[in-house]
Amino acid sequence: MTETTASTTRYTVAVIGGTGPQGKGLGYRFARHGHDIVLGSRAAEKAEAVAAEVSERLVGVDGAGTARGAANADAIAAADVVLLAVPYDGHDELVASLADGLAGKTVISCVNPLAFDKRGAHGRVIDDGEGSAAESAARIAPEATVVGAFHNVAAPGLWGEEEFLDEDVIVVGDSAEGKQVAIDLAASVTGRPGVDGGKLRLARVLEPFTAVLISINRKYKTHSGIRVTGLDH
Amino acid sequence: MTETTASTTRYTVAVIGGTGPQGKGLGYRFARHGHDIVLGSRAAEKAEAVAAEVSERLVGVDGAGTARGAANADAIAAADVVLLAVPYDGHDELVASLADGLAGKTVISCVNPLAFDKRGAHGRVIDDGEGSAAESAARIAPEATVVGAFHNVAAPGLWGEEEFLDEDVIVVGDSAEGKQVAIDLAASVTGRPGVDGGKLRLARVLEPFTAVLISINRKYKTHSGIRVTGLDH
Numbered sequence: 001m002t003e004t005t006a007s008t009t010r011y012t013v014a015v016i017g018g019t020g021p022q023g024k025g026l027g028y029r030f031a032r033h034g035h036d037i038v039l040g041s042r043a044a045e046k047a048e049a050v051a052a053e054v055s056e057r058l059v060g061v062d063g064a065g066t067a068r069g070a071a072n073a074d075a076i077a078a079a080d081v082v083l084l085a086v087p088y089d090g091h092d093e094l095v096a097s098l099a100d101g102l103a104g105k106t107v108i109s110c111v112n113p114l115a116f117d118k119r120g121a122h123g124r125v126i127d128d129g130e131g132s133a134a135e136s137a138a139r140i141a142p143e144a145t146v147v148g149a150f151h152n153v154a155a156p157g158l159w160g161e162e163e164f165l166d167e168d169v170i171v172v173g174d175s176a177e178g179k180q181v182a183i184d185l186a187a188s189v190t191g192r193p194g195v196d197g198g199k200l201r202l203a204r205v206l207e208p209f210t211a212v213l214i215s216i217n218r219k220y221k222t223h224s225g226i227r228v229t230g231l232d233h
Numbered sequence: 234m235t236e237t238t239a240s241t242t243r244y245t246v247a248v249i250g251g252t253g254p255q256g257k258g259l260g261y262r263f264a265r266h267g268h269d270i271v272l273g274s275r276a277a278e279k280a281e282a283v284a285a286e287v288s289e290r291l292v293g294v295d296g297a298g299t300a301r302g303a304a305n306a307d308a309i310a311a312a313d314v315v316l317l318a319v320p321y322d323g324h325d326e327l328v329a330s331l332a333d334g335l336a337g338k339t340v341i342s343c344v345n346p347l348a349f350d351k352r353g354a355h356g357r358v359i360d361d362g363e364g365s366a367a368e369s370a371a372r373i374a375p376e377a378t379v380v381g382a383f384h385n386v387a388a389p390g391l392w393g394e395e396e397f398l399d400e401d402v403i404v405v406g407d408s409a410e411g412k413q414v415a416i417d418l419a420a421s422v423t424g425r426p427g428v429d430g431g432k433l434r435l436a437r438v439l440e441p442f443t444a445v446l447i448s449i450n451r452k453y454k455t456h457s458g459i460r461v462t463g464l465d466h
Contacts, residue, residue, distance in 0.1 A: 119432050120431055120432055122434055122437075123437065125361070125363055128358070128361040128362055129359070129362020129363070130358055130362070167462045172445075195453075196452050197448055197449055198354070198444070198445060198447075198448025198449070198452075199352050199353055199355070201355055202441075204356065205356060205438060205441045205442050205445055206445070208437065208438045209442065211435060211438065212430045212431060212435050212439070215430055215431025216431070216463075219431075220428075220429075222465075223463050224461050224463040224464060225462040225463055226459055226462070227460040227462050228449060228458070228459065229399045229400045230399075230449075230456050231449075231453055
């Protein structure tokens with residue numbers, strides 16, 4: 001795979017949960033492909049330490065953006081785009097605490113509400129089956145433009161490899177402009193634009209789909225992903 | 234893609250809903266690759282007419298199986314494996330009416346409980362988010378071995394083309410033996426075994442995922458499918 005980036009817009013992305021594996025990995029990919037990232041954490045120092053790790057990997061990368069760390073609210077204030085990469089436990093409270101800052105921003109949720117038991121991974125039931133983490137964020141931060149994306153991209157590959165991942169990022173949302181941001185950013189991960197997968201409510205499917213991939217990973221000892229076939233990328 | 238079939242077991246498959254596009258298309262693929270199919274319908278004559286159409290396409294195909302039609306209960310009685318390819322409306326009642334015959338058989342559900350409104354396709358909420366069509370079938374026909382598979386394979390390609398489809402069939406179920414049947418049969422459609430996607434409850438994800446593919450199809454004017462990456466097929 002060639003390292004060309006389809007996106008031409010340079011975004012500043014705050015990564016809430018930026019010290020976790022998914023946030024750090026996605027942030028790294030965004031910065032590697034020319035976007036600026038502000039990793040957010042409850043404690044600024046922790047975010048700064050991880051940002052330093054990311055910055056180290058950007059040295060000498062042609063056209064790379066920048067990485068820095070900040071407390072969550074400061075990270076959001078510095079960005080046009082906010083990636084929510086936090087565990088589902090505590091998600092609603094965290095979004096509520098940041099809702100003022102999220103107003104007017106594009107918020108990309110990759111939050112996967114999963115549960116695990118003896119039978120493996122499965123989706124947690126939200127709002128009696130009529131909700132999802134992304135829809136909860138949209139409800140709690142009504143002045144943000146919330147989209148769902150990057151649910152099914154496994155963290156180990158994001159951080160552990162340099163090549164584009166052989167999979168697709170499916171983006172859902174009720175705002176075409178909001179979806180376009182995630183579609184652009186997906187190119188930093190896969191080398192091609194994200195795939196518009198429809199309305200925000202379909203996050204109810206993308207979020208628990210990760211449980212299927214986890215099951216496949218266990219069975220086949222691999223890191224699986226999804227590709228959408230039939231598209232002319 | 235080459236027309237080799239990975240499966241060596243020859244199954245007799247009753248296709249309930251065998252006169253609908255999904256059932257007819259899957260039945261045709263199974264028969265084309267050496268399995269025997271009995272298309273089932275409420276009226277035997279209708280099933281026989283569609284079976285004749287399928288048989289016509291099997292003429293001269295090396296190693297093809299046979300296709301015939303029958304009333305649903307007779308189709309089931311003649312088969313080891315039953316494919317449920319019926320609309321979700323009326324699904325539970327139909328399964329209840331056939332439950333005695335299904336006892337002891339492997340039942341593969343490809344039923345997609347979808348709803349459509351102005352905002353597009355989306356999954357219907359079953360049992361407050363804790364159920365799926367496949368789980369309903371398992372509950373209603375407790376002596377059958379129910380697995381879920383073939384949810385995301387689009388009918389037009391099944392009937393309209395002869396080549397293997399460039400996608401994967403994900404199989405879920407609580408019985409390894411039951412899943413193996415669907416994994417084998419998947420090779421008739423994709424040229425490679427189906428992918429074991431975990432427990433039956435994950436049908437809650439595979440069934441509404443079809444709504445995502447329908448949204449993609451509308452947006453990109455295509456017939457999309459899923460491929461699982463990271464597998465060494």
